[in-house]
Amino acid sequence: MVTIAFVSGCSYNIHNVTTPDPATLLKKEAINGVTVAVDPLFPAAKSEAVFNTNLAKDGILAVQVVLSNNSLAERFVSTESVWVAHKDGTKWLPVEAGEAAKSAHTSPVLTGFATGVPMFFVFFSGVLIGPAVAYQTAKMNENITADFRAKEFKDRKLLVGETYCAVRKIDDSSPRTAQSGGRVRGGAAAHPSR
Amino acid sequence: MSPNFRAAEYGGFLFFRKPGDSKEVTTIDGLKVEAQVENLSTKQKLTATIGL
Numbered sequence: 001m002v003t004i005a006f007v008s009g010c011s012y013n014i015h016n017v018t019t020p021d022p023a024t025l026l027k028k029e030a031i032n033g034v035t036v037a038v039d040p041l042f043p044a045a046k047s048e049a050v051f052n053t054n055l056a057k058d059g060i061l062a063v064q065v066v067l068s069n070n071s072l073a074e075r076f077v078s079t080e081s082v083w084v085a086h087k088d089g090t091k092w093l094p095v096e097a098g099e100a101a102k103s104a105h106t107s108p109v110l111t112g113f114a115t116g117v118p119m120f121f122v123f124f125s126g127v128l129i130g131p132a133v134a135y136q137t138a139k140m141n142e143n144i145t146a147d148f149r150a151k152e153f154k155d156r157k158l159l160v161g162e163t164y165c166a167v168r169k170i171d172d173s174s175p176r177t178a179q180s181g182g183r184v185r186g187g188a189a190a191h192p193s194r
Numbered sequence: 195m196s197p198n199f200r201a202a203e204y205g206g207f208l209f210f211r212k213p214g215d216s217k218e219v220t221t222i223d224g225l226k227v228e229a230q231v232e233n234l235s236t237k238q239k240l241t242a243t244i245g246l
Binding site: 027028029030031032034036037038040041042050055056057058059060061062063064065066067071073074075076077079081082083084085086087090091092093094095096097099100148151152153157158164165 | 206207208209210211212213216217218219220222224225226227228229230231232233234235236239240241242243244245246
């Protein structure tokens with residue numbers, strides 16, 4: 001039972017993000033044909049549904065940003081031009097995705113349990129299993145970081161009539177271990193003009 | 195004009211760390227998101243302010 005708890009606690013699901021229509025998000029503002037909608041990943045369940053971890057416990061707030069440009073001009077938005085602040089003006093510090101991902105990283109102990117290798121066995125098994133568990137841990141953490149980076153907001157030019165949002169393929173068939181994220185939706189197949 | 199859903203490969207989450215000593219985020223009351231969107235032709239910047 002304890003092992004099962006550890007296994008479920010240390011694996012990392014790649015949660016794909018569905019397309020949020022800006023119109024459906026409650027927190028938004030429209031100015032001159034540009035709609036900015038945001039969705040904070042708070043409380044814990046929302047954060048865990050996307051990043052498999054409660055970022056708030058490490059003092060991090062993730063905010064999904066959706067921009068819709070229905071004006072007649074091209075627009076540009078950069079990561080530096082979006083920020084969170086208290087109403088008194090105190091800004092929160094931006095955190096790079098790789099840094100935020102550390103909140104979801106696993107450790108060799110947890111990886112050992114996840115792969116069915118209890119730590120006492122790792123410690124006493126000599127040179128073979130220990131490095132293997134360490135390698136597996138590093139690999140999982142690499143994939144976790146890659147998932148955070150794939151979902152991170154990037155500097156973006158908004159063409160006329162374009163919505164900028166996070167869209168990833170819905171694929172719940174991924175195993176309960178870290179792996180690289182699936183192909184994103186919205187590529188050539190989802191975008192006829194490409 | 196219907197929105198054109200593309201740019202999927204970029205994702206859209208930003209991460210922010212709570213300032214100060216107390217670490218855990220326990221509430222988002224009193225927070226706001228500000229976003230500046232630049233008009234590439236005129237260089238004019240629009241600022242949207244959204245309460246959380």
